[in-house]
Amino acid sequence: MSKGTNGHGGSWLRRSYNFIDKDPECDVFRTLYQKQRIKEADLAVLAGLSVSTVKNMFGGQTRRPQHATFAKMAGAMGKKYGLVDDHDVDYAKEIPKAREEFKAHKEALRKKREREARRSK
Structure with missing residues (x-):
């Protein structure tokens, strides 16, 4: 990723x-x-x-x-x-890709919150 x-x-x-x-x-x-x-x-x-x-x-x-x-x-x-209209979207290709990117985004936010919590202790 x-x-x-x-x-x-x-x-x-x-x-x-x-x-x-x-x-x-x-x-x-x-x-x-x-x-x-x-x-x-x-x-x-x-x-x-x-x-x-x-x-x-x-x-x-x-x-x-x-x-x-x-x-x-x-x-x-x-x-x-x-x-x-800009372009046709290949939903079968783009939806799984977007889901993976969103999953990585949520994981990055979780790690960031953990780092911030450790720093504030």
Whole structure:
């Protein structure tokens, strides 16, 4: 089983969604916004969001905005935010693999808790 970047089996956590410090969609939306040539305050009003929500997302203070925030911003910019077909999934192959990765993840968490418990004694 491959090791995650944190030194233990963490591949299960990165199966479908991988980001280091913030949701990469924040950058996608900031790029879309910059092409619109409107003010953050105007985008906020159009989206029904507070100005601070928009500023914090684009400024990096908000690391994981809610789906509703992305959907509102997309609508305000004339876009539809949703699911798009990407590829076919071979469930017979992927489910057992995901189960093994999850099992390794749980084991790594158990070992981490044990180490922390030993250190706190």
